[in-house]
Every structure is written in C-alpha cells, then in structure tokens.
Amino acid sequence: MTTIRVHNHTTPDAIYPFDARGIAKHFRHAAIFGALDALKAGETMRFVNDHDPLPLLEQMRARYGAGVEIAYRQREAAGVTIDFVKR
Numbered sequence: 001m002t003t004i005r006v007h008n009h010t011t012p013d014a015i016y017p018f019d020a021r022g023i024a025k026h027f028r029h030a031a032i033f034g035a036l037d038a039l040k041a042g043e044t045m046r047f048v049n050d051h052d053p054l055p056l057l058e059q060m061r062a063r064y065g066a067g068v069e070i071a072y073r074q075r076e077a078a079g080v081t082i083d084f085v086k087r
Contacts, residue, residue: 014042015083020049029056036060036068039086046073047082060084 023031035045067087074081
C-alpha cells in the first residue's frame, strides 16, 4: 500500500508566508506577483520585508485593484509585515 503525503505550506488559517528578504531584488516583484496570482479567493499571503514597499503597493493597486486587500500587521523602521488577501 502506498501512502501519499500532501505537504501544506499554509498555517491553519490558510495564510501563506512570503519572506521577500531572501529573494534577489531583481526577481522580487515578479516572485510576489506570481505568488499572488496563485492564491485562491479568501487566501492570504503574509509578506515580510526589510522596508516598506510603497512602489510595489502602487503596482499591486494598479494590477489587482480591489481584488487584493492590503493590511499592514507591522510597520516599523526595521521592517514590515503585510497581509495580502485575495478576493
């Protein structure tokens, strides 16, 4: 008998962690948009970064409009944590 294991990268609340600090700056926005595109309605990407990504947020608003909710969880000089919720 074969056992199939499914690996789930979410928390119990369907929150996918995304730490941008480990991604090369050249690829960051493409990786973030790819991750957001992969979310299903109601799922959340918890984004962590070493600075407030204001240009990225403007690009997201232009691309997704009301389709992605942006909610800061932490906003400090040392870094930010933002929840992006797909609608």
